[in-house]
Amino acid sequence: DTEVTQTPKHLVMGMTNKKSLKCEQHMGHRAMYWYKQKAKKPPELMFVYSYEKLSINESVPSRFSPECPNSSLLNLHLHALQPEDSALYLCASSQVRGGGTEAFFGQGTRLTVV
C-alpha cells in the first residue's frame, strides 16, 4: 500500500467556520507534510512532522493548526480562514524526514473559503 489518503476531497467553508482536513498513510512513514498549492504555482511547504512531533512550521498563520495524533494520521485544523486561503492542500509522507527517500503525496483537498 503506497497510498496517502486525504479527506475530504472538496471542502467549502465560511470564514467563521471550523473544519479539519485529514491525511492517512499506512506505509510506516515517520515524516508527514502539509503543503498549500495555488493555481499554476508549485506546492508550498507549510508544516513538517517527524516522529509525530512538529519539526518545521514555515511561518504559517495560526488559523492553520496541524496535529499528528499518531504515526499514521495527520490533521490540519482550520479556523477563521480568509478567502485567499482557498487552495489545494496536499499531504505527503516519507520514511523519515531528511530527504533521502521519496515523498508520497495524497490527491489533495480542494478548499474554498467563502
Next chain:
Amino acid sequence: ILNVEQSPQSLHVQEGDSTNFTCSFPSSNFYALHWYRWETAKSPEALFVMTLNGDEKKKGRISATLNTKEGYSYLYIKGSQPEDSATYLCAPISNDYKLSFGAGTTVTVRA
C-alpha cells in the same frame, strides 16, 4: 529556503523528439535532490532521489544527472510521448531537510 531555479519555465516538444531542462540550486550545504512529475489533476509523483555528485538515474525514457559541486541537475526525456506532458518539479534539500519545490518546468508534447 534554497534559491531554486528551474528553466525553462515551459517547453513544447514534438512527439518522438528528446528534450532536457535544468534545476539550479546553491551548492553549499547540499543534502539531496528530488525530481517529481506532476500531471494535471493528479498528485506529484516521485521520479528520482539523488544524493551523490555525478549521480545518474534512469526510469524508462526519463533520466537525470546531478552535479552538486556546481549546483545543477538535468532531467532528460528521450523520445517524448504525449503521456510525458506534465510539470516536472525539482526539490533540492539542504541540511535543514526541507522538501521545498522549484517553480517547475511544464512540458507539453505535441502529437
